[in-house]
Amino acid sequence: MxxxxxxxxxxxxxxxxxxxxxxxxxxxxxxxxxxxxxxxxxxxxxxxxxxxxxxxxxxxxxxxxxxxxxxxxxxxxxxxxxxxxxxxxxxxxxxxxxxxxxxxxxxxxxxxxxxxxxxxxxxxxxxxxxxxxxxxxxxxxxxxxxxxxxxxxxxxxxxxxxxxxxxxxxxxxxxxxxxxxxxxxxxxxxxxxxxxxxxxxxxxxxxxxxxxxxATISPAVLAEELCIIAGSTDYSALDFIVKDAQAANEIPRALIFVNTVSQSQAGFWRLHGIVSDQLKSQISYLNARRSPRTRKTVLRDFCEGKIRVMFVTKIGGMGLDIPDVELVIQFGVPSSLPVWLQRAGRAVRNFSLQGHAIMMVEASVLQRVSKKKKGRTGEENLESEDELEDSDHEIGIEKDPMYRKKIQ
Known part of the structure; x- marks a missing residue:
């Protein structure tokens, strides 16, 4: 204080x-x-x-x-x-x-x-x-x-x-x-x-x-890990979450933070495609492009345990207060260290539980630095809350997967 x-x-x-x-x-x-x-x-x-x-x-x-x-x-x-x-x-x-x-x-x-x-x-x-x-x-x-x-x-x-x-x-x-x-x-x-x-x-x-x-730190019970992935589309790195699961209770309660809307959808379809039909309803995604009614329904179902795994973007995930999340994954390097700490803190908000936070870092981040593209002009600024979302042309990040992000 x-x-x-x-x-x-x-x-x-x-x-x-x-x-x-x-x-x-x-x-x-x-x-x-x-x-x-x-x-x-x-x-x-x-x-x-x-x-x-x-x-x-x-x-x-x-x-x-x-x-x-x-x-x-x-x-x-x-x-x-x-x-x-x-x-x-x-x-x-x-x-x-x-x-x-x-x-x-x-x-x-x-x-x-x-x-x-x-x-x-x-x-x-x-x-x-x-x-x-x-x-x-x-x-x-x-x-x-x-x-x-x-x-x-x-x-x-x-x-x-x-x-x-x-x-x-x-x-x-x-x-x-x-x-x-x-x-x-x-x-x-x-x-x-x-x-x-x-x-x-x-x-x-x-x-x-x-x-x-x-908030600046994550709960003390949190075990933070770092994992290197092939690139920003290496969604197979997430397969372990649902691998061999035969029932819903065999899938951990997981939040997967991604940096763009398209990643939230692509990651969802990856896991949705490898689980059995009876478990497909256990996976969903939340971003600002979904309708307010759909977002509210998805969030309610996740809170009630009807959904086990949810992909979320910056807007989709802010303010989530769900005590029994066992696993938080940051898929791709976020814009800053405070962002990661905020997201990691979404795990095990019930201090009687144990959980993990994993940051999946693109291998290219550790290899070289590329030139950055120019940001949007003032006329291109986002105007409504529903548009306040990381896009596939996030400022300062190249579309080419061979890049290195600067973490503030």
Whole structure:
């Protein structure tokens, strides 16, 4: 947990300063007559709402900092419980609202469902759901957590005007920028609105915290491996996943991340073609070119165990929270090391299980460097969420399989 802006300090120095800020804020709150033991209250509410589960100390620290109005950056491994850290204040401040800036509609909808199951009134606010009826419900303060897209938050005049209105602002507990690594990874030509999220500071009142949340490491139970494959079309390297399987339970629960839409389809057809007819339904794929209805159905079936193996692209796989995934494969070198760490963290989110994350690296990556093609022009930028997908002409990657990617 970091409650100070990033500085050129050591990790230990930043951590020490952060907790000094928290202690000072706690002391000021006690002098002002606020609840003396806020942390214990948070723990009790979490136990009541989450089937007796006790939150980690760092989660309680983050929730307390949020409640006391401190800006905070939370960096914790995928699956470690970052979401609960910002939800906990809603357990004890039921008349307040938290606005979550979320990168994808599917994440917004899934988290809204999860929060409602915890007894928190929540809603996804995006281009598919936002209308006059929902706007009226927001004005009437019907919800505790709003999960909104960055486009709607920054660029929609009506919704932004609501966020800026004093009547609304006095009920806002704070703002959460979820998957904050998207600011640097997507804030250029890919999804420019992410580069504009600094505008939050122009209308969020002083004392209303802004949280940035991301993951940088995978769970400790994860065994990471490296495998060299012949090339970017060497889908036979994946055959081991389904080889000799006679029943569905003999196929591991697997997520296979690929870098392009065509790879998700080609990999699917490879495994689909080598399994018996009774097991073909156990394999599927998820990318932004599938219809919203199909994506929702495929994701639901995978979550329920009706699908064992799923090929996913960047958009298809972001935000997946499925605890029993045993195997994560990155097929081909990703664009950066943080991307790999994010994806590797999708395995064994239930810490009682064991799992593997395997990166399959094209042999050509280790052989030579080729010239890179020019990226898209500004006029060719992607314009809608459904188009925000790695294409077969990914910027900086040659079609010729003989290339070497630079991993940032």
């Amino acid at each position: 970091v409650t100070v802006p990033t500085e050129y300090l050591s990790h230990e120095a930043i951590k020490k300063k952060s907790y000094t800020n928290l202690v000072e804020a706690r002391q000021k709150a006690e002098v002002a007559g606020q609840e003396a033991d806020l942390q214990e209250s948070i723990r009790n509410f979490v136990r009541q709402q989450c089937n007796g589960c006790t939150p980690y100390s760092w989660q309680v620290d983050a929730a307390e900092a949020f409640t006391l109005g401190l800006d905070c950056t939370i960096i914790a491994g995928t699956g470690s419980g970052k979401t609960l850290a910002y939800v906990m204040p809603s357990f004890i401040q039921k008349d307040g609202m938290t606005v979550v800036i979320s990168p994808l509609k599917t994440i917004e909808e899934e988290q809204a469902d999860q929060f409602r199951a915890w007894g928190i009134q929540s809603v996804a606010v995006n281009g598919d759901t936002y209308n006059q009826d929902l706007h009226k419900e927001l004005e009437d303060l019907k919800y505790q957590i709003l999960l909104a897209s960055p486009e709607l938050t920054i660029e929609n005049p009506q919704f932004n005007a609501l966020l800026c209105s004093p009547a609304f602002q006095k009920h806002v507990l704070g703002y959460i920028v979820d998957e904050a690594h998207c600011i640097s990874q997507w804030g250029g030509d890919f999804r420019p609105v992410y580069a504009k999220l600094d505008r939050l500071c122009s209308f969020v009142p002083l004392g209303t915290p802004i949280y940035a949340m991301s």
